[in-house]
Amino acid sequence: MVVGEMVEQVDLAVVGGGPGGYTAALRAAELGIKTILIDAQPKPGGVCLHMGCIPSKALLHAAEVINVSRRSSEFGIKFGAPEINVDELRSWKEGVIDKLASGIGAMLKGAKVERLVGRASFQDSKSVRVDRDGESAVRVKFKHVIIATGSRPTKLPKLFKNPADIDSPLILDSTSALALQDVPKRLLVVGGGYIGLEMGTVYASLGSEVTVVEMLDGLLPGADRDLVRPLATRLEEEFKQIFLSTGVESLEVKGNKVVASLKGKDVPATMEFDKALIAVGRRPNTDELGLENTEVEIDQHGFIKVDEKLRSADKRIFAIGDVSGQPMLAHRAIRQGIVAAEVIAGKSSEYDNRAVPAVVFTEPEVAWCGLTDTEAKEKGIKVGTAKFPWSASGRALTLNEPVGQTKILFDPETTRVLGVGIVGPRAGDLIAEAVVAIEMGAVLEDLAVAIHAHPTLSETINEAALSAIGRLERQRAKEATSAV
Ligand code: FAD
Ligand code: NAD
Numbered sequence: 001m002v003v004g005e006m007v008e009q010v011d012l013a014v015v016g017g018g019p020g021g022y023t024a025a026l027r028a029a030e031l032g033i034k035t036i037l038i039d040a041q042p043k044p045g046g047v048c049l050h051m052g053c054i055p056s057k058a059l060l061h062a063a064e065v066i067n068v069s070r071r072s073s074e075f076g077i078k079f080g081a082p083e084i085n086v087d088e089l090r091s092w093k094e095g096v097i098d099k100l101a102s103g104i105g106a107m108l109k110g111a112k113v114e115r116l117v118g119r120a121s122f123q124d125s126k127s128v129r130v131d132r133d134g135e136s137a138v139r140v141k142f143k144h145v146i147i148a149t150g151s152r153p154t155k156l157p158k159l160f161k162n163p164a165d166i167d168s169p170l171i172l173d174s175t176s177a178l179a180l181q182d183v184p185k186r187l188l189v190v191g192g193g194y195i196g197l198e199m200g201t202v203y204a205s206l207g208s209e210v211t212v213v214e215m216l217d218g219l220l221p222g223a224d225r226d227l228v229r230p231l232a233t234r235l236e237e238e239f240k241q242i243f244l245s246t247g248v249e250s251l252e253v254k255g256n257k258v259v260a261s262l263k264g265k266d267v268p269a270t271m272e273f274d275k276a277l278i279a280v281g282r283r284p285n286t287d288e289l290g291l292e293n294t295e296v297e298i299d300q301h302g303f304i305k306v307d308e309k310l311r312s313a314d315k316r317i318f319a320i321g322d323v324s325g326q327p328m329l330a331h332r333a334i335r336q337g338i339v340a341a342e343v344i345a346g347k348s349s350e351y352d353n354r355a356v357p358a359v360v361f362t363e364p365e366v367a368w369c370g371l372t373d374t375e376a377k378e379k380g381i382k383v384g385t386a387k388f389p390w391s392a393s394g395r396a397l398t399l400n401e402p403v404g405q406t407k408i409l410f411d412p413e414t415t416r417v418l419g420v421g422i423v424g425p426r427a428g429d430l431i432a433e434a435v436v437a438i439e440m441g442a443v444l445e446d447l448a449v450a451i452h453a454h455p456t457l458s459e460t461i462n463e464a465a466l467s468a469i470g471r472l473e474r475q476r477a478k479e480a481t482s483a484v
């Protein structure tokens with residue numbers, strides 16, 4: 001029962017304290033706007049910090065250490081089997097999260113952003129009610145509001161023969177998988193996307209026998225097939241099995257086991273596992289926000305419809321990050337947070353980025369930005385392709401990582417860079433150069449004449465550009481000769 005309701009009046013309320021929300025609040029405060037940040041969780045950082053990007057990357061670092069040590073026997077350095085203390089690994093990961101959360105808290109305090117912990121729901125287009133602990137509530141009246149409430153895992157309730165099984169500790173989602181309670185001997189991963197492959201990599205390195213079941217005919221549906229191939233080859237060695245074009249018909253918890261019924265070509269009809277991770281996508285947190293009390297419009301997938309200024313159909317209300325559509329990535333939320341705050345401050349900002357990098361932090365990493373081959377084919381866009389295999393990169397060979405590729409898609413008339421895809425270790429760091437190139441309208445020559453340090457993996461971008469320019473020159477010379 002709510003016994004008291006206080007009222008607060010602010011210029012800007014930001015609902016959701018993830019990367020989108022806290023960035024928006026900081027930028028707004030910097031621009032002199034009186035801002036309150038409302039989040040259901042006591043510590044700032046949202047899904048990304050507490051149950052997404054950061055914990056998964058901490059665990060993936062541990063996985064990399066294990067896997068690189070194992071592979072170092074290929075160059076004469078042999079370690080014994082790792083002794084894994086799951087409790088220490090978990091508390092190291094929690095420590096990383098706590099440090100970052102404290103840092104964000106300090107930044108918000110320094111910027112004089114007021115923080116309110118509680119669950120917000122819209123009363124109308126000018127106010128939200130924030131329920132704190134079921135005992136008290138605050139009504140926050142605002143001139144503008146930014147919704148940044150993020151997303152949550154998609155559950156598959158229809159899969160479960162017994163509806164109560166969905167809440168069994170043997171059935172994991174990304175949050176419980178990251179909590180790392182133990183290392184199951186046999187882990188089923190439903191979904192071969194970002195989470196399935198990243199968390200599959202973590203658990204396989206810690207000793208689980210990982211089985212991935214993906215309903216489509218390839219892993220990572222959004223990525224070009226030539227980038228996925230080297231990863232799929234590595235994962236076939238690391239995982240127990242990968243079933244493509246396969247559906248999970250049902251899941252049943254029987255005692256301390258999970259029994260899965262599968263449907264696909266050459267797959268067993270039933271299999272038994274110790275735990276199952278469901279990683280089949282995420283849905284936006286827009287359903288319990290009281291948006292029916294506003295003019296905000298929602299699309300068929302539950303995302304808030306916004307324009308290029310990130311304004312919803314209700315002119316006081318903005319939406320950023322996972323609630324505003326795909327791709328559901330933290331850096332998109334961050335950029336959108338800055339844009340929304342600037343628009344509210346009266347600046348002429350727009351969310352018009354051409355290249356949103358996508359990075360899958362597997363071994364090897366897969367990263368891409370701008371146009372992909374798949375998209376070019378679908379849209380009938382003519383592209384030239386520049387490729388450089390990492391087997392010819394000095395740095396890749398010194399790292400004992402010769403399997404990788406850097407690919408540039410360019411406009412064949414102007415050589416303007418349209419898209420870049422990279423597979424190999426640290427692809428996620430390398431893709432930054434491609435993002436800048438695309439945003440600046442760079443042509444192949446820009447990437448070719450800029451000096452890249454030797455020996456580094458960044459040279460693969462330079463080499464890909466140089467090889468395409470050489471090929472274009474030879475082609476033009478041939479055309480000129482045959483025209484004479
Ligand atoms: P979120 O981070 O989801 O934060 C939303 C906040 O709103 C939460 O704190 C929530 O408590 C709060 N909230 C919700 N409803 C209410 C309410 N009614 N009232 C008050 N508060 C509310 N992205 C990457 O770019 N790189 C990665 O490496 C990466 N790894 C990931 C790994 C995993 C396992 C997962 C699950 C996701 C990963 N993502 C990654 C995606 C990334 O986490 C999201 O894109 C990002 O968190 C979205 O940020 P956001 O600001 O939109 O919202
Ligand atoms: P996803 O969309 O990346 O992958 C889901 C996969 O599950 C797809 O391949 C899909 O075909 C498959 N699938 C769907 N239904 C299925 C079913 N019934 N049976 C078998 N397979 C099925 O989703 P995710 O892995 O859950 O991740 C959610 C989102 O979180 C990502 O799309 C991404 O936006 C974000 N994320 C990003 C990172 C990163 O940036 N490195 C890491 C993790 C998550």
